[in-house]
Each structure stands twice: as structure tokens, then as C-alpha cells.
Amino acid sequence: MDMLDEFDVKIIKELEKDGRIAYSTIASNLKISNTMVHQRINRLFEQGIITGIKPILNEKQIGYDWASFTGITLNKDSDSERIIEALKEIPEITECYFVTGSFTLYLKITARNHEHMRKILYDKIDNIPGIAKTDSMVELGCAFKRNVSL
Template sequence: MLDVTDKKILNILSKDARAPLKQIGNECNMSPTAVHLRVKKLEEQKIITGSKSVIDTYLLGYQTQSFIGIYFNKANIYRKVSQALYKIDEVVECNYTTGNFSLLVKVICKDNKHLTEVLSNKIQTIDGVARTETFICLEQTFTREIEF
């Protein structure tokens, strides 16, 4: 489905979504117009579904990042709980998992007091949440997209 050039374009864009078409073209030995057509095709195929800016939340005062394992009191409430979690601004990622937890969510808060409020007043009050287990992140060593 994807050729070597498509994969190279995806790798470049995954590192810098604002990379100029000319730069991508130089790295792929093609014109900016040809790159534009390739990117448009990847968007039409839903392989590229958007772009994003990486924001340093720590510099904006959100200095506590945590991962919270959520246990359900019933097995069939995944969608309902996920929808409720989506409404909580501090929850930035939600994953349905195997293992001990039903869900594993990533939460970003200003500090530990803010995290306590989010846990006590928002997450743990969701109907169907039996209990939670919280892991505070001391440092995010790196984050990246997979290479193709």
C-alpha cells in the first residue's frame, strides 16, 4: 500500500508536522508539488489524519503528569466510562487495556493538589469506576512516533 517514498514522507512529518514541502522534496528527491500530491493522497486514505503542535505543558504550569489505572465494577461499561473521561480536560489520553486495569489514562495537572482534586472529584465519581491506582511520572524521558 505504501512505497518507500510515502514512508519517508511520513517519517519526516512525524518528526516535524510543519516541515516545508521543499525540504521534504529535497530529502525525497522530488518536487514540492509531487510531495503535496503524495501528502494529499495520504490524507485521503486517512493515513494522515491531522497534525499537531507539541506544547511544553510544564512551562505553562502543568507540572504533574501521571498515569492512572482504572478498575471497573462491571465489565461492560468501557464506552460509558471512556465518554465520561473524555469530558475531563486533564485526561489527555485513554487506553483500553488487558491486565489488571480496565483503562489506563494519562493525566496532566498543575500540581499534586490539582491531581488529588481531579481524582477525587472527577475520575472516581464516574459511575462504574470501582477504584484507581495512580503512578506519578517523575520525568518523561522521551516520546516519539514509530518509524516506517
């Protein structure tokens, strides 16, 4: 955490509370200049520490009542780049990770209902050449999700 000083951490914590907060409000809350807040946030973006400020959707409120964590086994791991590009074309896949162990990739899939989930798994994912099998666990709700503590 050498790249972050106390002001960077305080600014990030303000943005975590409300990503829409005015920079002038952050400056006032932290008793620093508006210019300093602008410069710090710009630097945090340039360094890739902050990668974006966007809304966090509550999927259930917009009709997506089902989610799964799905492990994917590939016929050949060397096909992973092509398969990842195909997975990116499926909008219901919201996260994709490289993992160790039994699977090559691990996905988070969000669907409207069990029929929609079945179609995503069987009609979309299973039809991607190079995927040997999938193994899914249904998500029953998120206990919590957060950024790493600063």
C-alpha cells in the same frame, strides 16, 4: 508496511522533523515534484496513516508539573463506553487506553500540582458512576517518546 513505499517513508520522516515544513521544501529535499508531495500527503491522510499535524506541548512549560498513569477498574466492563464519554469531558486526561490485566482502562493525567491531581482523581474521576477504583503512579519525567520506526 506494504502500503508505504520509499517516498512515503521519506516524506513522513521530513514531516516528523518539522510538521510546519513547506511541501516545496520536502520536494526539493527529496528531489521529487511538489505535486507528488501534495498527492502523497493527501493519500496518507485519506488512508489514516497520518492522522494530523499539530503542536506537541511541553506541559511543564505551561504550568502542568504533575502527571500520572492511572489504571481504572470498572464495576462492569459493559459500562466502558459511557465511562469513556465521561472521561473525555475531563481535559486533564490526555490519553485513554483499553488494557488487559487488572484494569479495564489506563489513563495519562496531567495536572498543575499535587492538589490539582487530587481534585481530578477524587472530585472528577471517582464521581463517575461505574468506576470501582483507581490506581495511580506518579510520572517523574519522560525519558523519550517517539513514533514507531519506519
